Amino acid sequence: MVEGNQTEKGITRRKFTLGVMIASMAGAFASLFSLLKVLAPASKGAGYVSTIKPGDRLVYAKGGNAGSPVKASSMSLGDAVLVYPVGKTSNPANLVQLIKLNESDFKAPTKINLTDQGFVAYSAICTHLGCTVSWVKNTANPSASITECFCHNSMFDPAKGAEVIGGPAPIPIAQIGVKINGDSLVFTSDFTGPIGPQV
Ligand code: FES
Numbered sequence: 001m002v003e004g005n006q007t008e009k010g011i012t013r014r015k016f017t018l019g020v021m022i023a024s025m026a027g028a029f030a031s032l033f034s035l036l037k038v039l040a041p042a043s044k045g046a047g048y049v050s051t052i053k054p055g056d057r058l059v060y061a062k063g064g065n066a067g068s069p070v071k072a073s074s075m076s077l078g079d080a081v082l083v084y085p086v087g088k089t090s091n092p093a094n095l096v097q098l099i100k101l102n103e104s105d106f107k108a109p110t111k112i113n114l115t116d117q118g119f120v121a122y123s124a125i126c127t128h129l130g131c132t133v134s135w136v137k138n139t140a141n142p143s144a145s146i147t148e149c150f151c152h153n154s155m156f157d158p159a160k161g162a163e164v165i166g167g168p169a170p171i172p173i174a175q176i177g178v179k180i181n182g183d184s185l186v187f188t189s190d191f192t193g194p195i196g197p198q199v
Pocket of ligand 1 (some may be wrong): 149
């Protein structure tokens with residue numbers, strides 16, 4: 001009887017110890033998993049999902065006329081503006097840089113069929129770490145103007161498919177189709193490649 005009680009107590013104690021060990025190991029695995037999640041880099045382009053659809057009209061993203069349709073006639077050679085698709089201005093992945101160059105300026109890999117009368121558009125999100133790009137107008141030679149990200153000085157050539165011409169950006173900025181409609185512009189395609197940070 002005494003032996004039996006001792007055996008039952010022994011088994012109960014072993015079960016309890018085993019339970020504590022399993023619970024401890026589960027806790028350790030959970031902590032390790034959390035740590036790995038923190039240390040692992042975010043996946044490329046994470047969080048940048050554009051909702052632009054062909055036919056969406058372009059509106060100004062900044063300034064006193066933010067939200068108004070972009071006027072094609074207001075842009076001269078070497079100009080650029082930040083735009084959104086109308087009604088979809090709360091999604092940062094929809095921010096686009098619209099640029100006016102000469103049609104004859106475009107060289108591969110620019111997708112000419114996605115341009116219209118010198119208007120070309122690219123994502124405004126730098127492919128390095130996701131800052132918004134800026135426009136550096138070359139007043140002496142507007143066709144030589146470039147897109148630059150001042151966070152870490154990545155530079156992109158808008159006449160050559162926004163290929164990287166300097167800095168740490170790993171890939172070009174994706175192009176998106178535009179066309180003139182009256183005096184405004186509409187999008188005609190999705191982005192040609194990934195958008196958002198690609199490191
Ligand atoms: S985020 Fe643009 S260069 Fe780093």
